[in-house]
Amino acid sequence: MTTSLTRRGLLATAALAAPAIWGRDAVAQIRRGDELTVGIWGGVQERITRQYCATPLEQQHGVKINYILGGTPERRARAYAERGRPSFDLLYLNIFESRQAVKDGVTLAPSANVPNFEHLYPLARIGGYGVAFNPVTIVYDRRLVAAPMTSWKDFWRDDLKGKVIWPTYPGAQGTAGLLMAARVWGGSENDIDPAFRKIAELKPFAAIQGSQDQLYGMFDQQVGAASVEFGSFTRTYAETRNPNIVIAEPTEGQAVAANYACITAGTKNQALAEAFVNLHLSPDCQKAYAEQTYYSPTIRNITLPPELAAKLIMGEEAVSKLIDFDWDVVIRNQGRWSSRFTREIAG
Structure with missing residues (x-):
C-alpha cells in the first residue's frame, strides 16, 4: 500500500x-x-x-x-x-x-x-x-642522521650523502618531492629545472621507493635514512613497528x-x-x-x-601552512616530467 x-x-x-x-x-x-x-x-x-x-x-x-x-x-x-x-x-x-x-x-x-x-x-x-x-613530508630514521631534519634542503646535507631513499615519479610522494625541491631551490611548477638538477645531485641514492610498504621495509632494514612520504601512514608505522622514525615538520611547510x-x-x-x-x-x-x-x-x-x-x-594556522600547487601545470607536464625522471633521476 x-x-x-x-x-x-x-x-x-x-x-x-x-x-x-x-x-x-x-x-x-x-x-x-x-x-x-x-x-x-x-x-x-x-x-x-x-x-x-x-x-x-x-x-x-x-x-x-x-x-x-x-x-x-x-x-x-x-x-x-x-x-x-x-x-x-x-x-x-x-x-x-x-x-x-x-x-x-x-x-x-x-x-x-x-x-x-x-x-x-x-x-x-x-x-x-x-x-x-593527508600531507606529504620528510620522514627519517633518527639513528642515521647527524641532526633533526627541519627543512626540505636537509636532503642535501653532507650526513645524508648516499642515504636518501627518493620516491618514484609520478605518484603523490614523488610529485611532492619534485615540487618542493623546485620551490626551495628557486624554481616552481612553472620552472622545474632546478628540481631535476638538485635531485640528480643526491645520487647515488640508497634506493628508489615506489610505495609505503616498500619504504617501510627499507627502513626496517636500515637501507637508508630519509625519504618523502605521507605523514599519517608513517606515524602509524612508527608507532607500531619502528619508533626510530620521525615525521618532520619542515619550516617551508608540508606538501598538501x-x-x-x-x-x-x-x-x-x-x-x-x-x-x-x-x-x-x-x-x-x-x-x-x-x-x-x-x-x-x-x-x-x-x-x-x-x-x-x-x-x-x-586549526586555521596549521592548515594555511600546507603547500598547494598549480595542479593544471602539474597535470599538463606529468608525461614529460615522468620521462625526464626516468632518464635523469632513476636511470
Whole structure:
C-alpha cells in the first residue's frame, strides 16, 4: 500500500527520522529503496564510512549503499568513460584529480546543499568536498642522521650523502618531492629545472621507493635514512613497528595531499549522495578517521583530545601552512616530467 504525504508532512517526518546534520531539502528527496553507489578505497576507509555514513542512511531511510572498492586510477577512468551517465553516484579522488574532474564535467562542484560544507576549510572546498588532509613530508630514521631534519634542503646535507631513499615519479610522494625541491631551490611548477638538477645531485641514492610498504621495509632494514612520504601512514608505522622514525615538520611547510568526495554529474541520487557526504563531514566520522588513520580533519567544528590533535594538522594556522600547487601545470607536464625522471633521476 502506498501512503501519500504532503510536502510539509514529508519534511516533518524526515526531520524526526534524520539526524540534525542532514539537510532538510536533501532528506526530503531521499526515497525508500534508493541505491547509492560509492567508489572508495578499501580497508579502514570503507569500514569507517560504512559505520558513520552508510549504515545510518540505510537504517533511517531504507536505502541501500553499494561499494565499489579499488584504486583511484581505476575509478577515475571509469567515471570519465561514463561521463553524463554515471554508474558511480559518489567517488573519492585526490586533490588534483577532483579539481580536474569538475572542470571536465565529470563531477559537481561542492555546494552548501551539504550543510557541513560551511564548516570546511577553504582548501577543502575546491573540486569536491575535502574529507581528509593527508600531507606529504620528510620522514627519517633518527639513528642515521647527524641532526633533526627541519627543512626540505636537509636532503642535501653532507650526513645524508648516499642515504636518501627518493620516491618514484609520478605518484603523490614523488610529485611532492619534485615540487618542493623546485620551490626551495628557486624554481616552481612553472620552472622545474632546478628540481631535476638538485635531485640528480643526491645520487647515488640508497634506493628508489615506489610505495609505503616498500619504504617501510627499507627502513626496517636500515637501507637508508630519509625519504618523502605521507605523514599519517608513517606515524602509524612508527608507532607500531619502528619508533626510530620521525615525521618532520619542515619550516617551508608540508606538501598538501587530501581526499575528496566527489558527486558525479548526472547522478539520479544527488540528495542521497549529499546526505552521505554530509555524514562523512560530521565530527564523529572525522574523529574516527583521526583516531584510526591519523588523517587530519577538514572541518573547523571539531574538538579532539590534545594528545591526538598534536599529531595532526589542526586549526586555521596549521592548515594555511600546507603547500598547494598549480595542479593544471602539474597535470599538463606529468608525461614529460615522468620521462625526464626516468632518464635523469632513476636511470
